[in-house]
Amino acid sequence: MQEIRFGKIVFIPGPGGGRYPFCNSLYIDDEVRAVIDPGSDEGQLRMLQEKGPVRKVIQSHYHEDHGSFGCLFPNAELCVHKSETPCYQGIDKVLEYYGLRGTEYEDVWRNLLLRRFNYKVRKPTCELQDGDLVRFGETTMRVIHTPGHSIGHCCFYFPDEGVLYLGDLDMTRFGPWYGDRVSDIDSTIESVRKLMNIPARFFVSAHETGVIEGDIKALAEEYIAVIEEREKKLIAFLDRPRTLDEIVSQWIVYKKPREPRHFFEFGERALMVKHIERLEKRGLLKQERMKYSLV
Numbered sequence: 071m072q073e074i075r076f077g078k079i080v081f082i083p084g085p086g087g088g089r090y091p092f093c094n095s096l097y098i099d100d101e102v103r104a105v106i107d108p109g110s111d112e113g114q115l116r117m118l119q120e121k122g123p124v125r126k127v128i129q130s131h132y133h134e135d136h137g138s139f140g141c142l143f144p145n146a147e148l149c150v151h152k153s154e155t156p157c158y159q160g161i162d163k164v165l166e167y168y169g170l171r172g173t174e175y176e177d178v179w180r181n182l183l184l185r186r187f188n189y190k191v192r193k194p195t196c197e198l199q200d201g202d203l204v205r206f207g208e209t210t211m212r213v214i215h216t217p218g219h220s221i222g223h224c225c226f227y228f229p230d231e232g233v234l235y236l237g238d239l240d241m242t243r244f245g246p247w248y249g250d251r252v253s254d255i256d257s258t259i260e261s262v263r264k265l266m267n268i269p270a271r272f273f274v275s276a277h278e279t280g281v282i283e284g285d286i287k288a289l290a291e292e293y294i295a296v297i298e299e300r301e302k303k304l305i306a307f308l309d310r311p312r313t314l315d316e317i318v319s320q321w322i323v324y325k326k327p328r329e330p331r332h333f334f335e336f337g338e339r340a341l342m343v344k345h346i347e348r349l350e351k352r353g354l355l356k357q358e359r360m361k362y363s364l365v
């Protein structure tokens with residue numbers, strides 16, 4: 071396959087088009103060699119390290135599928151958004167951020183993070199903040215904090231090459247994820263709108279859609295419209311008081327029952343809870359005797 075390159079920025083697709091449990095990475099082939107989101111192709115990432123030291127590993131956010139192969143670069147600086155620093159210093163923090171602590175899925179997730187995603191405690195050595203400029207040599211990158219998907223999610227803009235790395239604001243037809251304990255629906259929408267105003271020509275998604283060329287506005291509108299579609303379906307189902315289990319059994323997000331439960335049932339519940347909280351905050355929904363109904 072032909073390499074996709076923008077100046078010194080190289081696109082490294084993950085297996086299966088970067089579908090979970092993988093992602094797509096970017097490699098900056100400049101004076102300061104760097105990898106963004108080392109969760110793509112283990113063989114290619116290993117080759118980079120063999121060619122010479124990779125000096126920086128930059129994480130768009132802490133989710134496990136974006137860092138599986140970070141352990142290939144033990145001597146690189148680890149750059150993460152400051153709000154997610156704790157997630158690299160102990161697995162319990164990851165589980166806490168996800169809202170998995172104390173749930174029936176905690177143990178299976180702990181094992182997955184350790185064995186499948188190579189979780190290792192590692193102290194971030196540089197903290198990213200919105201507006202930071204990172205220089206690699208000829209290549210300069212601007213950090214854009216885009217919370218919502220996760221609290222510290224960042225996108226990365228390379229103004230000279232016109233490239234914007236979207237991370238997990240991935241513009242897929244599935245729509246956005248905002249199910250972490252510290253995720254937020256309205257911040258997700260705000261973050262996508264922020265991206266629409268960036269004058270990039272190439273948009274690189276961490277999953278599936280890969281490299282998108284041209285105007286992203288229509289795609290971004292469709293992407294956030296999925297949020298309102300989910301909410302409309304929830305409202306329609308609340309034609310009488312319903313328990314959270316009943317709501318989850320509708321599979322509004324994933325469309326049909328899917329296995330494994332620790333992934334899909336957990337995700338469906340997490341996203342529905344966010345919609346319930348959003349409707350409650352707007353005074354449109356109330357809870358009585360463990361049942362939710364419209365006001």
Ligand SMILES: [Zn+2]
Pocket residue numbers: 131133219220238
């Ligand atoms: Zn993610």
